[in-house]
Amino acid sequence: MAGLLQYKCPCCGGAIEWNSTLQKMKCPYCDTEFDLQTLQAYDQELATDSPDSMEWQSEPGSEWTEGEASGLRVYVCKSCGGEIVGDANTAATSCPYCGNPVMMMGNFSGHLKPDYIIPFKLDKQAAKNALKKHLATKKLLPAVFKDENHIDEIKGLYVPYWVFNADASAKMRYKATRVRTWSDPQWVYTETGYFQVIRGGYLGFDHVPVDGSSKLDDTLMESIEPFNFQEAVPFQTAYLAGYLADKYDVDKETTVNRANERIKQSTQQAFDQTVQGQGYASVANEYSSIQLMNGVAKYVLYPVWLLNTTWENNKYTFAMNGQTGKFVGDLPMDKKLYWKKWGLIAGIAAAFVYGASWLFQLL
Amino acid sequence: MKRLNVRSILALLVALILSVSIFGAMSSSAASVYVVDESGSLSQDQIQELNSKLAEYSKNNQCDVVFVLKQSLNGESAANAADAYFDANVGFGSTNNGIVLLFAIDESEYAFSTGGYAYSVFSDYECNELISQVAPYLKSQDYVNAISTFGSGADYYLQHAGQQAEPTEKKHNPIWAPIAAAVGAIAGWIGTGGQKAALTSVHQQQGAKNYVRSNSLQVVDAREQYLYSQITRVPRQQQQQNPNRPTTTRPSGGGGGGVHGGTSGKI
Numbered sequence: 259m260a261g262l263l264q265y266k267c268p269c270c271g272g273a274i275e276w277n278s279t280l281q282k283m284k285c286p287y288c289d290t291e292f293d294l295q296t297l298q299a300y301d302q303e304l305a306t307d308s309p310d311s312m313e314w315q316s317e318p319g320s321e322w323t324e325g326e327a328s329g330l331r332v333y334v335c336k337s338c339g340g341e342i343v344g345d346a347n348t349a350a351t352s353c354p355y356c357g358n359p360v361m362m363m364g365n366f367s368g369h370l371k372p373d374y375i376i377p378f379k380l381d382k383q384a385a386k387n388a389l390k391k392h393l394a395t396k397k398l399l400p401a402v403f404k405d406e407n408h409i410d411e412i413k414g415l416y417v418p419y420w421v422f423n424a425d426a427s428a429k430m431r432y433k434a435t436r437v438r439t440w441s442d443p444q445w446v447y448t449e450t451g452y453f454q455v456i457r458g459g460y461l462g463f464d465h466v467p468v469d470g471s472s473k474l475d476d477t478l479m480e481s482i483e484p485f486n487f488q489e490a491v492p493f494q495t496a497y498l499a500g501y502l503a504d505k506y507d508v509d510k511e512t513t514v515n516r517a518n519e520r521i522k523q524s525t526q527q528a529f530d531q532t533v534q535g536q537g538y539a540s541v542a543n544e545y546s547s548i549q550l551m552n553g554v555a556k557y558v559l560y561p562v563w564l565l566n567t568t569w570e571n572n573k574y575t576f577a578m579n580g581q582t583g584k585f586v587g588d589l590p591m592d593k594k595l596y597w598k599k600w601g602l603i604a605g606i607a608a609a610f611v612y613g614a615s616w617l618f619q620l621l
Numbered sequence: 622m623k624r625l626n627v628r629s630i631l632a633l634l635v636a637l638i639l640s641v642s643i644f645g646a647m648s649s650s651a652a653s654v655y656v657v658d659e660s661g662s663l664s665q666d667q668i669q670e671l672n673s674k675l676a677e678y679s680k681n682n683q684c685d686v687v688f689v690l691k692q693s694l695n696g697e698s699a700a701n702a703a704d705a706y707f708d709a710n711v712g713f714g715s716t717n718n719g720i721v722l723l724f725a726i727d728e729s730e731y732a733f734s735t736g737g738y739a740y741s742v743f744s745d746y747e748c749n750e751l752i753s754q755v756a757p758y759l760k761s762q763d764y765v766n767a768i769s770t771f772g773s774g775a776d777y778y779l780q781h782a783g784q785q786a787e788p789t790e791k792k793h794n795p796i797w798a799p800i801a802a803a804v805g806a807i808a809g810w811i812g813t814g815g816q817k818a819a820l821t822s823v824h825q826q827q828g829a830k831n832y833v834r835s836n837s838l839q840v841v842d843a844r845e846q847y848l849y850s851q852i853t854r855v856p857r858q859q860q861q862q863n864p865n866r867p868t869t870t871r872p873s874g875g876g877g878g879g880v881h882g883g884t885s886g887k888i
Contacts, residue, residue, distance in 0.1 A: 392822075433848075449852045452847075452848040452851075457842065458843075459838065459840040477823055586822040596816075599812070600813045603813065619793050
């Protein structure tokens with residue numbers, strides 16, 4: 259069984275949480291605030307604790323098949339003794355019985371320990387407000403969706419990311435043309451000159467993120483970018499208190515392909531721009547070679563608010579960047595309203611054109 | 622105050638004089654004689670009668686309608702002679718509206734000279750139609766009927782110039798219905814497209830431009846190598862002709878800076 263970690267308030271013994279507004283730890287019971295440095299020492303102290311002899315071993319139930327049980331992990335809450343069921347990747351959650359935040363230390367030890375973390379800067383209320391704003395500006399959103407909308411679940415989740423630093427060395431070859439025209443009394447001449455254009459150089463990338471969790475939609479996670487790594491701090495388990503967290507289950511060797519793809523695309527664009535606007539009539543890339551140097555990958559946790567809602571048996575997931583507040587999520591469309599608006603605009607435009615054609619004829 | 626009033630009165634007077642003179646110039650005719658017989662083929666009574674007819678056509682249409690009958694061109698071209706007469710004697714209003722038909726008996730040559738509004742009314746088609754009606758009388762030396770036919774023909778074309786175009790303009794092309802429907806459909810898609818697109822906010826990132834290290838772009842190799850060139854040539858486009866204008870366009874010899882239209886030929 260993996261070890262659990264809870265931060266206890268030195269004043270009242272209640273489980274304390276990270277407060278994104280104060281950027282401090284705060285006890286929800288007695289409202290006492292604690293500096294992170296204090297808790298860092300506390301965290302280190304906890305790390306030296308000897309294993310608790312009160313740990314429970316969960317016997318595998320005979321009704322579970324091997325395949326079904328393999329993904330489950332059972333933990334015991336240190337506050338109330340309640341049983342917490344999670345999966346192999348659950349790294350921080352809350353006890354379903356007493357609500358206290360707990361961390362599975364085993365999922366953040368050794369090579370699984372994140373290098374950096376960006377703490378939550380925006381709280382749950384900010385996520386709720388962002389959802390309201392997101393829905394308010396959509397004119398084709400079914401009115402019932404807005405009215406009857408109740409969020410099934412809002413969770414603050416530290417999402418595991420791999421971030422890649424690299425220097426890209428590029429060599430590009432383009433075929434470009436320059437066009438010159440002149441004329442005499444009889445003919446108009448056009449001369450098209452063809453050129454080979456070479457560009458070579460370097461471009462640096464810092465902290466290109468790729469989602470390291472297979473449970474989350476990669477496109478959804480890319481949609482809430484960018485994250486500002488300047489605000490990242492060395493990982494401390496204290497930041498996880500009060501939020502959910504997963505450890506990575508997609509390794510860096512797998513995610514590096516997506517990072518390479520993005521780096522290649524941006525390098526290509528950057529060097530293309532050095533050729534465009536140089537007086538060429540046309541430019542076509544013929545060859546490109548990009549070599550990555552000094553590649554370094556880091557394991558980080560980024561803050562994300564996830565909101566789920568259900569409408570007409572369809573599940574809609576929204577995500578908000580817990581650092582910047584960028585909110586995304588696809589919404590359903592009121593088809594009836596769409597065709598009504600389409601018909602109105604099309605009718606007005608058609609009537610205008612037809613009327614103008616008559617007017618034009620009369621003039 | 623008194624000075625101001627005097628100035629105002631003076632300004633009003635100048636404006637009045639200018640208005641009157643401009644209006645006068647616009648509505649006045651340069652031609653005083655509408656039938657010119659240099660060959661002596663017509664009697665004074667005939668000239669007087671025909672002159673009053675053409676004068677009436679000219680006044681009604683605000684466009685001088687003039688016939689010049691010459692015995693000989695004396696080596697000059699009919700077109701030049703017609704233009705010269707036009708420049709010296711013809712032109713209604715500020716735009717010098719007028720049409721001259723000159724006929725030389727010895728050479729059997731004719732020429733039209735048109736200017737101002739008549740330039741656009743009498744294209745090659747109208748000139749040819751007109752001469753085809755007048756030519757039989759000219760051939761038989763019946764100049765009275767020739768001039769009378771010319772006058773009534775010119776009057777007809779001047780009066781119907783605007784009306785002829787109307788029936789064709791009023792025809793509404795049915796192609797506009799499907800065009801309007803297509804434009805409406807496209808406008809509908811464009812108008813709702815933005816609102817529809819706003820519902821989708823989950824997109825994959827293109828590239829990693831947000832993570833490019835600032836000032837890290839170093840271009841260490843920037844070369845351009847000439848390969849080859851191709852030269853193509855196309856003939857210069859001919860100036861498109863306006864079908865409503867006469868093909869014959871001659872510069873004015875009168876120093877007015879205008880142009881004359883009209884056909885010429887032999888009967």
